[in-house]
Amino acid sequence: xxxxxxxxxxxxxxxxxxxxxxxxxxxxxxxxxxxxxxxxxxxxxxxxxxxxxxxxxxxxxxxxxxxxxxxxxxxxxxxxxxxxxxxxxxxxxxxxxxxxxxxxxxxxxxxxxxxxxxxxxxxxxxxxxxxxxxxxxxxxxxxxxxxxxxxxxxxxxxxxxxxxxxxxxxxxxxxxxxxxxxxxxxxxxxxxxxxxx
Amino acid sequence: xxxxxxxxxxxxxxxxxxxxxxxxxxxxxxxxxxxxxxxxxxxxxxxxxxxxxxxxxxxxxxxxxxxxxxxxxxxxxxxxxxxxxxxxxxxxxxxxxxxxxxxxxxxxxxxxxxxxxxxxxxxxxxxxxxxxxxxxxxxxxxxxxx
Numbered sequence: 001x002x003x004x005x006x007x008x009x010x011x012x013x014x015x016x017x018x019x020x021x022x023x024x025x026x027x028x029x030x031x032x033x034x035x036x037x038x039x040x041x042x043x044x045x046x047x048x049x050x051x052x053x054x055x056x057x058x059x060x061x062x063x064x065x066x067x068x069x070x071x072x073x074x075x076x077x078x079x080x081x082x083x084x085x086x087x088x089x090x091x092x093x094x095x096x097x098x099x100x101x102x103x104x105x106x107x108x109x110x111x112x113x114x115x116x117x118x119x120x121x122x123x124x125x126x127x128x129x130x131x132x133x134x135x136x137x138x139x140x141x142x143x144x145x146x147x148x149x150x151x152x153x154x155x156x157x158x159x160x161x162x163x164x165x166x167x168x169x170x171x172x173x174x175x176x177x178x179x180x181x182x183x184x185x186x187x188x189x190x191x192x193x194x195x196x197x
Numbered sequence: 198x199x200x201x202x203x204x205x206x207x208x209x210x211x212x213x214x215x216x217x218x219x220x221x222x223x224x225x226x227x228x229x230x231x232x233x234x235x236x237x238x239x240x241x242x243x244x245x246x247x248x249x250x251x252x253x254x255x256x257x258x259x260x261x262x263x264x265x266x267x268x269x270x271x272x273x274x275x276x277x278x279x280x281x282x283x284x285x286x287x288x289x290x291x292x293x294x295x296x297x298x299x300x301x302x303x304x305x306x307x308x309x310x311x312x313x314x315x316x317x318x319x320x321x322x323x324x325x326x327x328x329x330x331x332x333x334x335x336x337x338x339x340x341x342x343x
Binding site (some may be wrong): 031 | 199202206207210219222223224227230231233234236285286291300
């Protein structure tokens, strides 16, 4: 009775419509713990995820969006839904940023995925290293209050849960090379070129 | 959980018909979201969702029986465009509830009869029999119409 599956076809558009309704109902009831969507950018489709507190995760395609969503379900809550509305403000700001019309992001951030010294490093990065400028790993270590923790700064950047918005792409090697980047060296160069223009 | 959205929609359409399927789907996933944090790690999410969908479908059927308002027009199936086998859809709709449920849960999701027995109550053998009787009835109906 393989015909049975064909007798009850399910269109993707029907499921999308129902998922949209579900996301709105869950948001209204306060049980949408993690909302996500993707946005197309010059550095590839970025996954954006937000809790009720704020933006909690930005992920590059090479980080595996499915794996990132699974990690969010494991670490924050299994109530994860595709719900673009909550991400609309940051999606608009990213559009403006990539179009060269915006230099700072002004959305609430949920920092829960970074803790301890890594969190300190990222906070300094978010406030002290402006658009168009770069800082060396050593300089950022000094800013974070521990000049010798250069390697730890590298780890903090590599594990930054909020790339682009918290600008780890502005952290470069002391010898002037761009260095490692979670989104790949191409993405890092694209962002630095954009900000240098 | 999201990955089972299409399967659950297929199941509620088969069990309830297209008119009530959207509401049953929405209620199933809202209830699942509410209860999700209590779901034990490693649980069979698909079986759990079908269990919730089954209860929602039973609720909808009971409510419909209470309010038994005659409908002027037959409900839109909305599916003509894909040319599904309407004979088969009608034959599924005409099955007794338990056979229809057993057929839908086994043949549209692939759940084993032991899981289906948990959902329907009774033994795995009884679930297997209900599905087999349902399939035999479908074959008879389809065969008679062709």
